[in-house]
Amino acid sequence: MPPxxxxxxxxxxxxxxxxxxxxxxVSFGVGLYMHDLPFSLARLKLFNAHKWAGITILALSLLxxxxxxxxxxxxxxxxxAWQRRTAQATHGLLYLLFFAVPLAGWGYSSxxxxxxxxxxxxxxxxxxxxxxxxxxxxxxxxxxxxWSLAALALLHVAAALWHQFIGDDDLLQxxxxxxx
Amino acid sequence: xxxxxxxxxxxxxxxAGTAAPGAxxxxxxxxxxxxxxxxxxxxxxxxxxxxxxxxxxxxxIALDPRRPETGSVGFTIDTGSARFGSPELDAEVPKxxxxxxxxxxxxxxxxxxxxxxxxxxxxxxxxxxxKGQAQDVVVPVQIAPAEGPGQASTASxxxxxxxxxxxxxxxxxxxxxxxxxxVQVHFKLALAGLAPP
Numbered sequence: 001m002p003p004x005x006x007x008x009x010x011x012x013x014x015x016x017x018x019x020x021x022x023x024x025x026v027s028f029g030v031g032l033y034m035h036d037l038p039f040s041l042a043r044l045k046l047f048n049a050h051k052w053a054g055i056t057i058l059a060l061s062l063l064x065x066x067x068x069x070x071x072x073x074x075x076x077x078x079x080x081a082w083q084r085r086t087a088q089a090t091h092g093l094l095y096l097l098f099f100a101v102p103l104a105g106w107g108y109s110s111x112x113x114x115x116x117x118x119x120x121x122x123x124x125x126x127x128x129x130x131x132x133x134x135x136x137x138x139x140x141x142x143x144x145x146x147w148s149l150a151a152l153a154l155l156h157v158a159a160a161l162w163h164q165f166i167g168d169d170d171l172l173q174x175x176x177x178x179x180x
Numbered sequence: 181x182x183x184x185x186x187x188x189x190x191x192x193x194x195x196a197g198t199a200a201p202g203a204x205x206x207x208x209x210x211x212x213x214x215x216x217x218x219x220x221x222x223x224x225x226x227x228x229x230x231x232x233x234x235x236x237x238x239x240x241i242a243l244d245p246r247r248p249e250t251g252s253v254g255f256t257i258d259t260g261s262a263r264f265g266s267p268e269l270d271a272e273v274p275k276x277x278x279x280x281x282x283x284x285x286x287x288x289x290x291x292x293x294x295x296x297x298x299x300x301x302x303x304x305x306x307x308x309x310x311k312g313q314a315q316d317v318v319v320p321v322q323i324a325p326a327e328g329p330g331q332a333s334t335a336s337x338x339x340x341x342x343x344x345x346x347x348x349x350x351x352x353x354x355x356x357x358x359x360x361x362x363v364q365v366h367f368k369l370a371l372a373g374l375a376p377p
Contacts, residue, residue: 039272041352044359048226113231113265120227130231130265 007074008174016064018177020057020098021153027053028150035143051109051116054102055124061098068095077169083159090156097149104142111135207244207251208373213332216370219257223343224360232269236261241335243294244375245323248302253291259284259310277350284311289319300324310346317341323374333374338366 009017027050034046076084109116110126112135117123128134163171220233236258243251260281262273274281291306297320304319321337342361343349353359 039268041355041358044225048228111265113269114225114228117227117229123227123229132265132267135266 008176009074010067010071012067013064013071013073014175014177016060016067017175020060020064023053023057023060024098024149024153027057028146031146047114048120051105052119054105055116055118058099058102058106061095061102064098065095074174076174077163077167077171079163079167079169087159090152090159094149094152094156097145097152101142101145101149104138104145108135108138108142111138207242207247207375209240209242210374211372212239212241213370213372216332216334217368219255219365219367221366222364224362226358230264230269232262232264232273234258234261235263239369241369241371243302245296245300245302246375248294248296251291251294253289253294253304253306255287255289257287257289259287277353278348280311287311289317308341311348313346315341315345323371326374332370332372334368335371336366336368338364340364 008014030046030050030053034043034050037043037046076087079087106116106124107128110128111131113130115123115126128138160171160175163169217239218233219237220231223230223232234257238256240254241251243253259279260274262270262279264270264273273279276283279287287308287310289306289308291304293305295303295305297303300323302321302323304321306317306319307314308317309315317339319337319339321335324334324336326333340362343359343363344354344356344361348363349359
């Protein structure tokens with residue numbers, strides 16, 4: 001029997017983790033860059049790409065959540081209870097935000113009178129009617145939630161690195177890409 | 181006004197009214213009610229339908245549905261009144277690239293011919309002028325009669341124009357793969373005083 005530290009997430013969970021890490025980082029960066037660009041073709045392209053990425057993130061996050069519910073994560077290395085609880089709370093909030101951030105963005109787009117058309121071909125339903133006040137609120141909410149997600153992701157990365165290199169418990173091997 | 185002159189005035193008014201159904205006389209102008217009337221349009225940006233509307237316009241419509249050829253339709257639209265869902269578009273569209281409101285504060289439509297195309301249906305041909313560019317258009321109109329006395333009739337319809345024919349969207353925005361050339365115009369007018377069909 002391999003030592004507990006050798007247990008890894010499933011290949012699907014690892015792939016989804018790193019793919020979503022990349023997509024979330026790029027989308028956050030594009031969102032920051034584009035939001036005060038002057039009206040132009042470039043802005044229109046970036047806004048649409050950002051929306052398509054957001055909807056893709058939403059769909060992949062749903063897949064990821066379903067996968068997570070059916071596949072128990074490998075046991076974590078021994079750590080104090082407060083660290084375990086903080087990690088669980090961070091993971092819970094991250095999952096919540098994987099859904100909340102794109103949904104707030106989608107709602108903002110609809111409220112601002114721009115229905116989302118995925119990849120320019122598939123019109124998605126508007127679950128919020130066009131309304132300026134609602135659009136302004138959802139815009140702020142989308143931004144605040146995205147910043148919260150960024151802050152939690154930083155905490156998550158910092159904690160993982162701390163465990164790996166200072167706690168020296170080889171935490172990262174559970175989620176490291178590549179063969180076991 | 182004395183009783184006598186009031187009678188005379190009434191008599192003249194009645195005479196004028198009965199004279200109107202003469203051969204080629206213009207029918208009486210209808211009243212376009214602001215409440216229940218709108219001129220809206222839909223553009224497509226990367227496949228995304230974006231709705232806008234003009235909040236200020238004047239319409240002069242004279243139409244006898246039994247003799248549509250005697251009618252006339254004229255619109256003057258305040259180009260500075262284009263409103264969208266987002267304040268960013270409201271601020272962008274008056275610029276020279278788009279409607280150039282400073283140089284062209286009004287868009288106009290003047291009918292040249294109206295013909296019947298079916299029960300309650302008409303084709304209104306005319307000239308549409310936007311941003312100093314005039315184009316011939318044919319606007320299909322459907323009129324739903326008033327549902328009761330004192331109620332308004334509704335004229336509605338939609339037609340497609342090509343924005344580039346009016347130089348709307350210049351420079352990089354002439355790329356129709358990003359912003360479609362076709363703009364669908366749709367309107368609804370609440371009319372008072374329309375003769376029953």
